[in-house]
Amino acid sequence: MSRYIESETIELKEEYTDTITKEIVSFLNSAGGSIIVGVKDDGVEKVDEILRKISDIITTKIEPNPQDEISSELKFDEGKTLIVIYINKRHHHIYCQKKYGFSSTGCTIRIGTTCKEMTPEQIKIRYEKKFIDNEYMLKKRSNSLDLSFRELKIYYSEKNYHLEDKSFETNLNLRNEVEEYNLLAELLSDKNNIPFIL
Structure with missing residues (x-):
């Protein structure tokens, strides 16, 4: 597993946590990327349950609905199961975690290997571009x-x-x-x- 290196477009998760919602939003608002879940000794356990949780995030916890921009797959690496979530690159548009809305807390962006809150000015500019894009x-x-x-x-x-x-x-x-x-x-x-x- 040592060949996996976190970067601006790759997020490594030892196991599934609810922060994945924030990370998906950050990639949607940035250059896109991949989240690899299960980068630990045993890989992913309870694969079906975690896939359901990821599906629930994509369909109910992000605004606007990003289903067209996200896909996932299982990978098998040295006997371990990984879940890879692929997030496509988006231009000019803005996504948020529904529970926080289009606020700085809800709108995050990927900078380096971390998720940062967008400023109100960044949110406003992105939102305006969304509606200018006919x-x-x-x-x-x-x-x-x-x-x-x-x-x-x-x-x-x-x-x-x-x-x-x-x-x-x-x-x-x-x-x-x-x-x-x-x-x-x-x-x-x-x-x-x-x-x-x-």
Whole structure:
């Protein structure tokens, strides 16, 4: 196991701990990387349980949902089982631990071999870039599949514009290439879950 060396893109864990959530967020907000769990004499024990915990982190504890950016696999090294979590590199966007929200505690970044809290200014800049990036807004699938646009229609009506039910979603680019609602649609919907930082 000595050939594994911690670096800016590799985090070594002797065993699973809840700090993995913070470390995943840090990699998502940085250049990406890998977390190798089980770098100890016996490797990973209770593999199924730990894989379930990692899956739970990815699907419920990070905002926005990073499922498209993360994968994991089992590796076998000299009779020991390792779990490797791969986190893709992201540009301009920002992730947080849900329980802390988009605060310095919730938004961490990888610097060297450690996780550091982002400053409020860094968070604001990243958040603004996320919404300026039109390609991301138009291509990324909405977190909700059931959206309504009553308030948007009222707004357009007050400005003397009429939105046709059959065409306004296409005209306003509210669906991605595979006809799913995108983040722009979620932002403009009656009940959106996209937080704003002022």
